[in-house]
Amino acid sequence: xxxxxxxxEAINIDQELFNVYKFSVDQLMELAGLSCATAVYxxxxxxxxxxxxxxxxxxxxxxxxxxxxxxxxxxxxxYLPEVYYPVRTDKALYHNLVHQCVLSGVPVSDVxxxxxxxxxxxxDALFGFSFKPPVRPKFVSAIDALNATNKPICSIDxxxxxxxxxxxxxxxISPELLISLTAxxxxxxxxxxxxxxxGGRFVPKELEEKYKLQLPPFxxxxxxxxx
Amino acid sequence: xxxxxxxxEAINIDQELFNVYKFSVDQLMELAGLSCATAVYxxxxxxxxxxxxxxxxxxxxxxxxxxxxxxxxxxxxxYLPEVYYPVRTDKALYHNLVHQCVLSGVPVSDVxxxxxxxxxxxxDALFGFSFKPPVRPKFVSAIDALNATNKPICSIDxxxxxxxxxxxxxxxISPELLISLTAxxxxxxxxxxxxxxxGGRFVPKELEEKYKLQLPPFxxxxxxxxx
Numbered sequence: 001x002x003x004x005x006x007x008x009e010a011i012n013i014d015q016e017l018f019n020v021y022k023f024s025v026d027q028l029m030e031l032a033g034l035s036c037a038t039a040v041y042x043x044x045x046x047x048x049x050x051x052x053x054x055x056x057x058x059x060x061x062x063x064x065x066x067x068x069x070x071x072x073x074x075x076x077x078x079y080l081p082e083v084y085y086p087v088r089t090d091k092a093l094y095h096n097l098v099h100q101c102v103l104s105g106v107p108v109s110d111v112x113x114x115x116x117x118x119x120x121x122x123x124d125a126l127f128g129f130s131f132k133p134p135v136r137p138k139f140v141s142a143i144d145a146l147n148a149t150n151k152p153i154c155s156i157d158x159x160x161x162x163x164x165x166x167x168x169x170x171x172x173i174s175p176e177l178l179i180s181l182t183a184x185x186x187x188x189x190x191x192x193x194x195x196x197x198x199g200g201r202f203v204p205k206e207l208e209e210k211y212k213l214q215l216p217p218f219x220x221x222x223x224x225x226x227x
Numbered sequence: 228x229x230x231x232x233x234x235x236e237a238i239n240i241d242q243e244l245f246n247v248y249k250f251s252v253d254q255l256m257e258l259a260g261l262s263c264a265t266a267v268y269x270x271x272x273x274x275x276x277x278x279x280x281x282x283x284x285x286x287x288x289x290x291x292x293x294x295x296x297x298x299x300x301x302x303x304x305x306y307l308p309e310v311y312y313p314v315r316t317d318k319a320l321y322h323n324l325v326h327q328c329v330l331s332g333v334p335v336s337d338v339x340x341x342x343x344x345x346x347x348x349x350x351d352a353l354f355g356f357s358f359k360p361p362v363r364p365k366f367v368s369a370i371d372a373l374n375a376t377n378k379p380i381c382s383i384d385x386x387x388x389x390x391x392x393x394x395x396x397x398x399x400i401s402p403e404l405l406i407s408l409t410a411x412x413x414x415x416x417x418x419x420x421x422x423x424x425x426g427g428r429f430v431p432k433e434l435e436e437k438y439k440l441q442l443p444p445f446x447x448x449x450x451x452x453x454x
Binding site: 020021022023024026027030031034037038041042045076077093095096099100103104105201202204205206218220221223 | 247248249250251253254257258261264265268269272303304320322323326327330331332428429431432433445447448450
């Protein structure tokens with residue numbers, strides 16, 4: 001049985017990947033975002049004129065960075081993604097991730113589209129494992145819009161607005177797909193959507209054992225696995 | 228028909244990915260190395276105690292970096308890879324790639340094993356598209372060893388020692404698998420091995436069109452495609 005992480009454990013594993021294993025954010029974000037795009041494809045493949053229009057909602061931290069990478073790979077997979085990115089992280093990597101999107105034909109905007117139902121798929125990359133409630137004012141309208149839509153939501157790592165260890169707020173969003181990265185977080189036990197995937201296939205065996213993650217085997221060369 | 232690149236074109240496309248599209252080496256090397264590990268798996272999957280022992284021979288440049296990434300992903304795929312890396316690049320990324328290998332249980336050595344036939348698969352990551360003959364003395368013994376082995380060689384981007392545009396030297400190595408990255412190089416027309424794959428699925432449409440690459444479609448979410 002795969003382990004569900006508390007917030008502290010998730011933060012410690014993340015720190016260890018960077019500080020002990022010396023991975024760069026560029027490396028792991030690329031693999032994480034790719035695995036998210038792949039999981040979305042498995043559940044909602046692009047299909048002629050259906051399932052093509054995607055809005056990726058990106059938050060101000062690493063979860064948003066995963067979303068920017070995911071959007072770029074979705075473009076290569078045949079989707080028509082757009083990015084909503086209202087609070088931009090002022091780091092070179094993030095400037096470059098936005099630039100890569102734009103030059104790949106993925107528009108990036110800081111204006112929330114009026115009606116999310118004009119999209120076929122919504123990718124929620126607003127908040128990740130370091131989120132602590134409440135949602136800051138700048139993002140309330142995005143969470144409200146995700147609550148109001150009837151289109152499938154795919155959440156990266158954590159359904160945005162949910163507390164990492166607790167139960168969802170009464171007005172929590174209801175994703176159809178959750179892609180846990182590295183290992184699922186405790187709140188994933190309350191996930192009621194159709195598809196739960198694990199992505200981020202980069203955890204060295206020794207780190208997995210140290211934290212007793214008991215990750216399921218990834219089939220073949222797959223970058224994500226259904227839980 | 229996919230285009231076969233001259234050396235200058237390959238260098239220009241590479242420069243454009245970094246300077247115009249603002250990709251980092253970390254990002255593209257991770258995707259390139261992953262696609263190489265995936266192509267090797269498709270041709271020579273690990274199978275109980277067979278096809279498990281792998282030697283990845285890494286050169287001093289980016290081709291060697293792709294090899295280091297490939298080795299790490301092969302470990303996650305269930306192989307037992309080791310790395311031969313005699314001339315180390317003195318850049319932070321390369322130090323970290325070696326460190327990631329070692330901490331992932333992939334030994335890295337600067338001593339060429341005496342008999343390459345004790346391995347099941349040899350991954351040739353010695354020289355890439357910027358190679359100009361002759362092979363420098365430090366690497367002659369590795370090329371000789373690859374020439375002498377009866378085990379399958381998988382070459383990353385270019386069969387090492389071959390000139391990028393010309394015909395192989397009479398003593399050129401004979402890989403069974405060639406994984407071209409971004410687009411095949413002219414020398415790939417002389418490739419006589421069993422499997423030719425294209426990896427490195429990260430070329431934006433506009434760049435592909437500018438250089439008239441005419442890349443084949445990658446199936447689904449695959450990171451490599453058989454040519």
